[in-house]
């Protein structure tokens with residue numbers, strides 16, 4: 134096997150849109166579009182794709198790319214005056230050549246820094262001065278880390294408030310074989326029931342119909358276990374108290390133009406988010422929100438011990 138060196142390359146993606154490809158020595162890779170600072174691919178050492186992107190995804194402004202990891206900012210979903218999920222996912226970001234210092238681990242050597250600042254047009258719909266910096270890191274072990282730093286740069290003394298989500302589409306072999314651990318007994322708002330508040334039952338989540346829930350103050354670690362593939366995704370979050378779980382199922386899937394009718398079977402969105410308590414930044418203040426995802430063979434998952442599994446395998 135030839136030894137590869139880690140690399141960061143700017144190239145052209147679909148429809149000529151700028152795309153950055155990160156590659157690590159053991160073979161893993163990540164692709165991120167400047168359009169939306171949107172991660173569209175995350176592959177493990179064997180070249181297997183771990184994120185879902187729809188076959189019908191449109192890589193053309195102003196539509197956000199369907200799949201991967203759209204960034205919802207400054208508004209999650211339709212809860213404010215802005216367009217659904219805010220505008221960060223359909224703006225053209227730039228490469229940040231001189232990002233402010235960020236403490237890094239030595240395994241974080243392959244990364245790119247992107248930046249979004251408001252244009253005059255943006256200012257008309259959201260009149261706030263900010264710098265949104267996103268670092269996309271591919272670790273030596275193949276983990277994908279997203280670190281957002283959002284700063285209020287206004288000079289008029291005005292604070293601003295936002296909600297946020299890393300709208301992560303994981304690829305799964307069969308949604309009916311998937312289990313999510315870490316959200317049992319948590320409170321959630323059900324988007325399918327006008328955001329009424331409920332408490333999740335005690336078992337790991339499984340899927341047999343449409344799901345659109347915002348788990349409040351969810352634990353920092355959530356596991357998505359794909360039994361058929363014998364793969365576990367582990368999501369770790371910091372600065373992002375909530376977690377959204379979404380699968381449109383068959384009826385909603387048919388209503389989404391850039392999503393295949395049967396594709397709901399092969400994806401699940403689990404999203405580190407800050408929704409229930411919006412974040413407020415005064416001028417000069419900065420907020421940081423991190424999501425790290427890794428994919429491991431299911432037998433390696435070292436989550437909290439489940440007594441049932443210990444006893445019954």
Ligand SMILES: O=P(O)(O)OC[C@H]1O[C@H](O)[C@H](O)[C@@H](O)[C@@H]1O
Pocket residue numbers: 210217218300324345346377378379402
């Ligand atoms: O179609 P989009 O605007 O990308 O939104 C897709 C989905 O995102 C989130 O998960 C929301 O909770 C859902 O209500 C929404 O349908």
